Amino acid sequence: MALINENYLKLQAGYLFPEIGRRVKEFTDANPDTKVIKMGIGDVTQPLAPSIVKAFHEGVEEMASAESFKGYGPEQGYSFLREAIAENDYKANGVNSIKADDIFISDGSKCDTGNIQEIFGNDNVIAVTDPVYPVYVDTTVMSGKTGNINDVGHYNGIVYMPCNEKNNFVPALPHDKVDLIFLCYPNNPTGTVATKEELKKWVDYALDNKCIILYDAAYQAFITENGIPRSIYEIEGAEKCAIEFRSFSKTAGFTGTRCAFTVIPETVVAYDNKGKAHKVKPLWNRRQSTKFNGVSYPVQKAAAATYTTEGKKEVADTISYYLENASIMRESLEDAGYKVYGGVNAPYVWVKTKNNMSSWDFFDKVLKETNVVGTPGSGFGPSGEGYFRFSAFADRDHVIEAMTRVKNLS
Amino acid sequence: MALINENYLKLQAGYLFPEIGRRVKEFTDANPDTKVIKMGIGDVTQPLAPSIVKAFHEGVEEMASAESFKGYGPEQGYSFLREAIAENDYKANGVNSIKADDIFISDGSKCDTGNIQEIFGNDNVIAVTDPVYPVYVDTTVMSGKTGNINDVGHYNGIVYMPCNEKNNFVPALPHDKVDLIFLCYPNNPTGTVATKEELKKWVDYALDNKCIILYDAAYQAFITENGIPRSIYEIEGAEKCAIEFRSFSKTAGFTGTRCAFTVIPETVVAYDNKGKAHKVKPLWNRRQSTKFNGVSYPVQKAAAATYTTEGKKEVADTISYYLENASIMRESLEDAGYKVYGGVNAPYVWVKTKNNMSSWDFFDKVLKETNVVGTPGSGFGPSGEGYFRFSAFADRDHVIEAMTRVKNLS
Structure with missing residues (x-):
């Protein structure tokens, strides 16, 4: 049955x-x-930029002849895109800890923030902000890490961290034990940001408690103020305790075109039930190789065009x-x-x-x-x-x- | 931690x-x-067909101006593609039980055959053929439905059904209790097919035992002999107990372009632990709405072109x-x-x-x-x-x- x-x-x-x-x-x-x-x-309303459209067409055209045709691509994404991301989104921003090989191309951050939970056990306690992008919560529930919803609209088993005017929409460190922490800055839904000092507190907390921060930076391209971090990896130590999600959706109008990526540095670890540390990156690589088949080649070409002059x-x-x-x-x-x-x-x-x-x-x-x-x-x-x-x-x-x-x- | x-x-x-x-x-x-x-x-080697390339370019071009730009599409896929599938892959093949609304567009059958397991509990026993497409097995292991691998290379907890010359590569009905049954015809890896009579035995078994058949029909386009079913829904009763997976990958050379679909008729049910029946289709719809954001619009346009004259x-x-x-x-x-x-x-x-x-x-x-x-x-x-x-x-x-x-x- x-x-x-x-x-x-x-x-x-x-x-x-x-x-x-x-x-x-x-x-x-x-x-x-x-x-x-x-x-x-x-959802965005402005069309894809001319350079993106041009590269997209070129990618389609390559599929039209046997000589340039692309079948299955690497599940992790093409090197040309992974390298462009490492160079432009990280190195050019002063983050040298992220290599192309740490970057996994996907069809969306919504997918990735949900799917990432598969590589972690159900005994993890998840912490989310309140208010929160509902996908983090719903996918946590689906995966079996929670109890039922309670009277205030919180699921038992999830640690909710209130964000309000008093704390400037950056939550206080949790009193309860937590294992995986979703943070999103610039924030959806509040539109607020976290400073380096505020994120440093979180990275230190994660390192001290062997937690992993699941950092959603889908809106980083909208940062206008100097000094506001665009990546969690601008914070020292984050390369040991944070996974970052980014997307071309809002940055380059890809909500209907579909391309995003997840960054997992070699040095991020999680533990088995005997307390032995395991690198997280090979687990995600195995998940993606087994349950995903890469992003459409012309779409990856289009995404790479966002990094041209x-x-x-x-x-x-x-x-x-x-x-x-x-x-x-x-x-x-x-x-x-x-x-x-x-x-x-x-x-x-x-x-x-x-x-x-x-x-x-x-x-x-x-x-x-x-x-x-x-x-x-x-x-x-x-x-x-x-x-x-x-x-x-x-x-x-x-x-x-x-x-x-x-x-x-x- | x-x-x-x-x-x-x-x-x-x-x-x-x-x-x-x-x-x-x-x-x-x-x-x-x-x-x-x-x-x-x-993996395929021949280029996308001219009609597909043309539609793909047109889809890209629509993204280039605000008037025709497409942002987030329906997570289930665009109606134009779902309707073309219902009409051409099912109705034209004599299958009237499948409606456009039962069809969920995705980026690959590999993803879908793995992801589908999320909507089923870990107490289900999975049956697979031996030999088998490894993804069914590995995703079953990842989801927590098995024990360790044993000496013969089988995972404890999975029921393996041998396919060999003796049974013409169509397995015998299992002796053990099973709940979810992966079948793939035309078969990967053996290239063999199942007749209507053979599939009828499986559908009857599934109905009698309240099982669900997960039917991978990714290679149906290669069927040349009359009378060999292209869809599990050609078998009476399958609309109550089967989920079908199909792909444009091998049919239309989409291994690098990425488009597939999963069919879940309204009448397929699974049970909660109190024995109450639940429709499976809304569960998959919830999974896809929460953890997936639809297939790239130009790719869906390209896929729809496979149904033009x-x-x-x-x-x-x-x-x-x-x-x-x-x-x-x-x-x-x-x-x-x-x-x-x-x-x-x-x-x-x-x-x-x-x-x-x-x-x-x-x-x-x-x-x-x-x-x-x-x-x-x-x-x-x-x-x-x-x-x-x-x-x-x-x-x-x-x-x-x-x-x-x-x-x-x-």
Whole structure:
């Protein structure tokens, strides 16, 4: 008799984005002529840059003749891309500890942050921030590392670390024993960043306690302020205790094109139940070789084009465009009397509602009065209650129109 | 303290293809001027067909302007592709039970046959054929459903079903209780097929015992003989107990382009530990929505082109080319006095060595005397001992040269 994975039954049915979709549909069904502006989901809107498109076409063309045709590629990704990443994302940023061989090309950071859990045992305690990108939590539940969800919306067995105005959205070190720690900076959903000093505390903690930090740096390209680390490996010792996830999704508009990568330095170790240390990189290599077959060759060619001189310039221009959106949003919302976080080094603006209005009430109010869709902060965890996330990835015209409407909220 | 997934320690270190690579390297290092012909790994060599290339370029071009740009697509795949599959692969083949909504587009069948295990609990007993595509076994081990490997090279906890000349390479129904059954027809590695009557026995068994059949049909496009089922859903009742995996890899040369799909009809159920039935499709949908972000849009466009009138013709021509290779191989090997299986409805030829020579001894002999690389049958499991697999995916010139050499084996 085939048995289901019982852990799936623990998952919350009312997932955030479907619920948003339901409410938006209800509204548009009732108001068919109203133009709704979507600033909810973090999906990009600007096209792939010309250099990327050119390389993508070239990759496709190579597949058209037997001489240049590419069959199975390396499961870890092509050297040309891994080397470009090591050189441009790490070495050029002063990080010499990361070699091309430590970089595993994949089809997405969402996949990788979920799949990475497979190489770790179910006795690990996972720590996440609250609010948090829901994928870290849901994949932890699916893998069997948790109990059921409790009354405050936390899964038993996960250690939640509140992020709020008081701690500047960087959590305090946990009191409980934890083993794997998800951190995401620039942060989704709050749009805030962590300084070197703040990350140093975490790296030291991980080294002292033999933990591993799972560092999601998908939004690093949006950092504008000097001194804010783009990589966890800018922190001394991180090469012994951290795995970093990065993506071309938000950096280069690859949400529909699909390419990302995971970095595991040779020196990161985890332990077996006899206390013996094992390198983590060969475990991930085995996982990827067995359960993954590499990223589409033309897509890897396209991704590599982001590191050419022209590609870098074009990609930077698009990032600036989104950051200018974020700046317009920040200013408009502050003018309207809201307390606003993020949006300086990230494409998300995290807004505090007025008069302790709940996140979902604010969602309904914004949708009904301004026809703008955002994301209720409480959807990212209980500590997000009373906040609201706006994404800066919309077209400029839409951003300006949306903000004009929001300013006139009752 | 971060803990590894201990199941990874059970995995055999000497994996088949790395060992082949090691021996080939040793040989070519010692004989640098010798031209080695590779007929080992099942990777295609012929370019993408013109219709596919055209659609692929069009997909890339859509990403180049804001009006046609595609961000995140549906995690389940675009409707245009799911509908083309339902129509052409199922309805046109007389299978009306499969709807577009039952089809989940992915980046590979290797990924899917591994990932599918996540939605099933670790108390399931897995049945596999012997010889077997190693991914089914290794991913079962990784997921924690087995004990250690034993002296004959079988993992404790997995039920192995021998396939050999006596049973025409279709296994007998298991005596032991099993829950999830991997079947692959046309078969990798033996190149043999199962008739409707043979599959009917399996479907009836699965229905009677509430098992699920995980049916890998990645090679269905190579079927040439009438009456051999292309899909498990041609068997009555399979829509209640079978999941089917298919791929564009071998059908349309997508090994480096990456696109496949998994079919889960609405009526397939598995049970919780209270014996309550749950639909499997929503579990997979949840898994894919949470841990996967869809296949690259231009790749899906390219895959859909295989279903156009021109695309179908071009794809069929390439399949014919590989099957003609297989035919040449069969004939040459039979002429040389070998007993040969497969190669009629599959791109693999399964050869019995002479005088009970072991698979690896034959590998070394073929490599040294003819400079041809094949795959030792024992690498696919103990029942493959004494057999050897040749892949028909090489260029015609290479196939002819290789077979000329093999005929002259001592």
